[in-house]
Amino acid sequence: MYKSKFVNIYLIFFLTFTLTESLNILAVMPHVGKSHQLVFEPLFRKLALNGHKVTLITRYPQKDPVPNWRDVNVAPVSLNSTEIFTFNDLTGTRLDRYTCVALLTVAARESCKDGLSHPNYQNFLKEDNHFDLILIEIFNTPCFMGVVKRFNNAPVIGLASSIWMPWMYQWFGTDSNPSYITNHFLGHSDQMTFLDRVENTLVHIFTNVWYNILLDRQGKQFSEEMTGINLDDNGDIMSNISVLLINSHFTINVKQAMSPNSIEIGGIHVENQPIKPLPQDLQKFVDESKHGVIYMSLGSTIRGDSFPEDKKQALLKAFSRLPQRVIWKWEGEMQDKPDNVMIYRWAPQRDLLCHPNVKVFITHTGLLGTIETVDCGTPALMLPLFGDQFTNAASMEQNGGGLVLYISDITDEVVYEKLKKLLSPQFRDSAIELSNRFKDRPLSPMNTALYWIDYVSRHKGAHFMKIASVDMPLYKFYLLDVIAFIFLIILINLYVFYLVVKFIFRKLFKRQEKIKKS
Ligand SMILES: *[C@@H]1O[C@H](CO)[C@@H](O)[C@H](O)[C@H]1NC(C)=O
Numbered sequence: 001m002y003k004s005k006f007v008n009i010y011l012i013f014f015l016t017f018t019l020t021e022s023l024n025i026l027a028v029m030p031h032v033g034k035s036h037q038l039v040f041e042p043l044f045r046k047l048a049l050n051g052h053k054v055t056l057i058t059r060y061p062q063k064d065p066v067p068n069w070r071d072v073n074v075a076p077v078s079l080n081s082t083e084i085f086t087f088n089d090l091t092g093t094r095l096d097r098y099t100c101v102a103l104l105t106v107a108a109r110e111s112c113k114d115g116l117s118h119p120n121y122q123n124f125l126k127e128d129n130h131f132d133l134i135l136i137e138i139f140n141t142p143c144f145m146g147v148v149k150r151f152n153n154a155p156v157i158g159l160a161s162s163i164w165m166p167w168m169y170q171w172f173g174t175d176s177n178p179s180y181i182t183n184h185f186l187g188h189s190d191q192m193t194f195l196d197r198v199e200n201t202l203v204h205i206f207t208n209v210w211y212n213i214l215l216d217r218q219g220k221q222f223s224e225e226m227t228g229i230n231l232d233d234n235g236d237i238m239s240n241i242s243v244l245l246i247n248s249h250f251t252i253n254v255k256q257a258m259s260p261n262s263i264e265i266g267g268i269h270v271e272n273q274p275i276k277p278l279p280q281d282l283q284k285f286v287d288e289s290k291h292g293v294i295y296m297s298l299g300s301t302i303r304g305d306s307f308p309e310d311k312k313q314a315l316l317k318a319f320s321r322l323p324q325r326v327i328w329k330w331e332g333e334m335q336d337k338p339d340n341v342m343i344y345r346w347a348p349q350r351d352l353l354c355h356p357n358v359k360v361f362i363t364h365t366g367l368l369g370t371i372e373t374v375d376c377g378t379p380a381l382m383l384p385l386f387g388d389q390f391t392n393a394a395s396m397e398q399n400g401g402g403l404v405l406y407i408s409d410i411t412d413e414v415v416y417e418k419l420k421k422l423l424s425p426q427f428r429d430s431a432i433e434l435s436n437r438f439k440d441r442p443l444s445p446m447n448t449a450l451y452w453i454d455y456v457s458r459h460k461g462a463h464f465m466k467i468a469s470v471d472m473p474l475y476k477f478y479l480l481d482v483i484a485f486i487f488l489i490i491l492i493n494l495y496v497f498y499l500v501v502k503f504i505f506r507k508l509f510k511r512q513e514k515i516k517k518s
């Protein structure tokens with residue numbers, strides 16, 4: 001059986017050299033989707049366990065109290081379910097990739113309005129607190145950056161639970177060249193054709209302009225209106241962030257040239273998390289499967305049972321031709337499903353994926369599920385829906401972790417063929433190889449995060465790490481002035497050359513005329 005575990009030896013090493021004083025840490029996770037917090041919760045817990053004081057501004061407070069931990073709950077009262085989308089919200093076409101940034105703007109509005117106006121948040125701002133460090137989500141909610149001003153410019157560590165948003169590069173100086181860095185929303189691999197690069201470049205520019213004139217402005221307005229904090233006072237907070245902890249890893253995501261303060265910690269949410277036994281009915285279903293199990297879940301933000309009917313029938317038809325059993329995350333009833341299919345409201349995903357009988361994961365390729373399936377070495381059939389999922393899927397396919405299938409391309413034949421391939425021993429080996437590459441690190445993701453948090457605290461913000469490009473105006477960064485200067489020199493030279501040639505010709509001509517005349 002394949003076991004998932006990060007090597008622990010570093011932990012011992014680590015504990016012996018970082019017993020610093022206890023820090024008072026403020027963490028801010030305002031996004032409406034719960035998965036963003038789930039990435040960093042183990043880190044917050046570890047910090048609290050190590051004796052630091054953690055205050056978390058959150059829509060998803062802890063169910064049980066944790067020592068050294070305080071939640072500032074900013075959830076609206078009407079928050080009942082994580083499944084905020086249905087398939088009717090998506091067109092299932094390429095359009096979804098261009099309009100995603102609009103969805104994010106709407107989501108940001110909700111996070112900002114609910115959070116900033118919440119009485120708990122308003123009271124929190126009035127409290128007389130001092131924080132040594134601020135850990136804050138960097139995604140679509142700059143409206144919350146006011147806490148940095150409110151709490152005396154404590155050093156800031158950015159937390160990103162997904163791959164690079166197009167607008168994040170400007171604050172860290174990590175390379176964003178659209179010739180090979182694929183846009184968050186598009187779903188290209190890093191091997192792009194000419195037309196891919198045209199699309200990638202245009203969308204890169206479009207999403208950056210969108211951020212700067214809509215999302216950013218909206219955030220500043222909310223901050224001013226609801227908390228009275230002007231984010232433009234005394235310099236730019238965003239380009240003063242000390243370190244970014246990002247939930248990616250070069251073995252499964254796009255490989256890019258990172259600035260020294262961009263730190264990859266992908267895998268932090270699964271590291272050292274024990275694999276628990278399944279609920280009884282599931283355990284029986286999985287244990288007794290002779291040919292293994294396919295697990296299908298399209299994530300926590302979309303209602304599984306809103307899946308388009310014709311595509312559902314195609315999937316069921318393909319499943320009925322396979323000897324494997326299938327578990328499908330589905331909320332309601334399902335009519336006329338084959339005998340080998342079991343529907344389940346909410347299965348413990350990671351425990352299932354690491355079960356040796358689970359052979360394939362059918363996923364929307366959210367980054368958490370992707371990391372979980374890579375961690376367990378389980379091949380994936382990837383049906384991306386929105387956000388970074390197209391790009392996650394393309395990178396995964398390129399790295400041998402699975403196969404992509406767009407929902408619009410689903411037919412029973414294609415699903416059957418792809419599943420057959422994924423069920424083969426060769427694909428299993430490829431997924432396990434990827435898993436080994438993913439886990440082979442000098443320092444585990446958790447210890448990497450703890451190390452850099454400590455580093456920022458030790459070096460009072462560690463601003464010496466910042467790359468010079470972060471503070472440059474665009475014309476300097478793209479060398480427009482230099483290019484213009486060189487171009488001007490060339491022009492002047494050409495002109496001088498032209499004058500000289502003209503002068504020589506004229507002389508020659510005049511001499512010839514003189515000779516003729518005489
Ligand atoms: C949450 O549940 C309450 C009562 O069960 C209901 O009135 C409310 O509309 C629900 N809110 C949402 C957003 O579904």
Ligand SMILES: *[C@@H]1O[C@H](CO)[C@@H](O)[C@H](O)[C@H]1NC(C)=O
Pocket residue numbers: 153154155156234235236237240460461
């Ligand atoms: C940048 O952060 C440091 C602390 O890490 C703070 O002293 C400084 O005032 C900040 N500068 C701006 C422009 O926010």
